[in-house]
Amino acid sequence: MTRVRIQKIESIRDPDGNLGKRVELIEDRKIPRFAVRPSTEEARMVQGVVQALQQQMPMFPSRMQFSIPKMILFLTEQEYEALGIDFDVNKVYELELSGQAIRFKKPL
Secondary structure, eight states: OEEEEEEEEEEEEOTTSOEEEEEEEEEEEEOOOOOOOOSSHHHHHHHHHHHHHHHHOTTSOSSOEEEEEEEEEEEEHHHHHHHTOOOOTTOEEEEEEETTEEEEEOOO
16 A cells, blocks of 8 residues: 555546546655764754754754655546545545555545
8 A cells, every 4th residue: 555645636627628627646755864973073063953943944844755746637527526535635545556446545
C-alpha cells in the first residue's frame, strides 16, 4: 500500500462538454532525519542557529516531506459520484493496487 495525498482538484469538461473533475494525487514520504555531529565549534554554532530558526519560523520546517506525483484521475461527475469518495485537498489515503483494481482507504 502507498500513502497518497490529494494535491489539487480542478473542474474540467470532457471532449463532449460534460462537467468533471481532475484529481491530482501525490505520494507522501517523510525524509528521515540524520543526526549530524559538527566537528568544529563554528559548525556547532551554525547548527544551533538553524535549529532555533526551525523552531521559531514556519518557513524553515524541521520535518521535510518528499512528494512524488502518483496519479491523476479525470472523472466525469457521474464517475466521481459512483466512486463514492469525497476527495478534498490535503486529505490522505492509503492507495492499494491489486487484481486490476484501485482502492482508496482512509488511514487509521
